[in-house]
Each structure stands twice: as structure tokens, then as C-alpha cells.
Amino acid sequence: MPQPIIVIDGIEPLNLTGIRQSVGPLHALLRECILDGRLAPGTVLSQVALGRQLGVSRTPVREALRMLQEEGFVEAEPNQRMRVASLDPSALDADYAMRITLECLALTMTLDGFGTRAEREAKAQLTAMRRAARAKDGEVWFAAHREYHRLLTAGAGEPLRRQLEALADRSVRYIRITQRLDPESWSEAGDTEHPAILDAVTAGDRDAAVSRLAHHLERTALRVLAEQAPDYEPEAVPRAMALVSAGPSPWGRSRPARGLR
Numbered sequence: 001m002p003q004p005i006i007v008i009d010g011i012e013p014l015n016l017t018g019i020r021q022s023v024g025p026l027h028a029l030l031r032e033c034i035l036d037g038r039l040a041p042g043t044v045l046s047q048v049a050l051g052r053q054l055g056v057s058r059t060p061v062r063e064a065l066r067m068l069q070e071e072g073f074v075e076a077e078p079n080q081r082m083r084v085a086s087l088d089p090s091a092l093d094a095d096y097a098m099r100i101t102l103e104c105l106a107l108t109m110t111l112d113g114f115g116t117r118a119e120r121e122a123k124a125q126l127t128a129m130r131r132a133a134r135a136k137d138g139e140v141w142f143a144a145h146r147e148y149h150r151l152l153t154a155g156a157g158e159p160l161r162r163q164l165e166a167l168a169d170r171s172v173r174y175i176r177i178t179q180r181l182d183p184e185s186w187s188e189a190g191d192t193e194h195p196a197i198l199d200a201v202t203a204g205d206r207d208a209a210v211s212r213l214a215h216h217l218e219r220t221a222l223r224v225l226a227e228q229a230p231d232y233e234p235e236a237v238p239r240a241m242a243l244v245s246a247g248p249s250p251w252g253r254s255r256p257a258r259g260l261r
Helices: 023-035 047-054 058-070 089-113 116-134 138-152 158-181 188-202 206-228 236-244
Strands: 074-076 082-084
Touching: 023 047, 023 058, 023 158, 047 058, 058 074, 058 082, 089 138, 089 158, 089 188, 089 206, 089 236, 116 138, 116 188, 138 158, 138 188, 158 206, 188 206, 206 236
Parallel strands: none
Antiparallel strands: 074 082
């Protein structure tokens, strides 16, 4: 008896006419579903079920899942199935510690060449974020947010930018899940912090720019950790903050109270 098609909520069939065995579209779709939370942590991913639902054979599904495993988004199970990686507070702590140190480094490499065109583009992304927040359009907001941070680090070399993109992709899962828990206030802090970082950058104030960016990333990390793992005590993020010598937080208290949204 043929196995029934197991439908995973939030995944639409792909139109792969002419490229039925292409791994790229499968990998991109599954990766995006993990990043935006449609595929929740712990979801079991059956190669057979995914192949039936998406209209492809198991071979490209297996390859796409292997790529996701290498990126840390899925984990192998003994029965040859894959499971969406669980939320790991220590991993998020480490990822944000690396983001604080590397993104601040990339920012210092960008400051001297940050001209009027980059300033104009960054301001456009800030406007896009504000409009998206008012419209409660998370997809547009995250796209603008990603581009804003890319502009702040554009002066770094390609290897460093690739590392930052990978770290941002891993951490955005946690941010999106937290945002879904509290959709009303998810952009409020950024509305203040993002323009303040840009002001320091355009003024050529290296110390203020580094401090504001570091504390912005710290606040995000600590809030998400408090939401997702209230019993976890961050270790890597505070050490990263000490390394960049960011000074006192310009945003006030960085560590949110347990359970505070």
C-alpha cells in the first residue's frame, strides 16, 4: 500500500517544470521555512513525505537536507530521517558573541568609505523598516533589516562578510520565533537603535558607532535568550562585549528581566 502524502503546514508545492531534480529550489525553500519559523524546531522531515508533497524524487530532497545539515539547520536521526534543529541557547550565545566581535570589526573597516550614497541607502532601509513595522509585514522588515546591516559592514572583505551572513542566518531563526510571540513590540527598540548607529557612522565617530552596534546586538541576544531559555545564563555575549570595550549601554539596561517581553 502506498504511503500517504504527509503535508507539512506552511510549505507550498514547488513548480519545478523542467528542473524536477534541481537541488537549489528545494534547499532554498526548506531553508527559508526553517528561518522564518514555518518549520518549527523539532519538526521531523521525512524524505519520502517531502518528495511526495513537493513532487520530486528522494534524491534531490536527500541532497537538500544534507546541505541544511552542514549549515546546522537540521539534525540526523537514527532512522535516516532529519529533524529541524532544536533551539540551543548556548549556540545562540556563541553566534551573537561572534557577531558582536566580527560585525564591529567589519564596521570599523567600513567607516572610512561610508559616503553619501551609502548613507542614503541606509536611511532608505530605515524608512522601509518603519513602514513594514506599521504594516506588520515581517518579511519586508527582515529584508530591510538585513540590507541595513549589510551596508554597515560592506567595507569588509568577502570572507568576513560571508561569515557574518551565516551568523545572521542562524540567529534570525530565534529572532523570528520570538517576534511571533510578541508581534506588537518586536521593532520598537530597533526604531531607536538603528538610526543612532547610523548617526555615529555618518559623523565618523568610530567609538560611538562600535559601542552602539555592539549594544544593539547584545540587547537583541539577551532578549531572545530571556524569551527562549529563561534559565540560561549567557556567557559568551558578555565576554564579547568586554573584548570590544563597548562601555556602558546607551540604551539603558541590557539584560531584560526574566519573562519580560
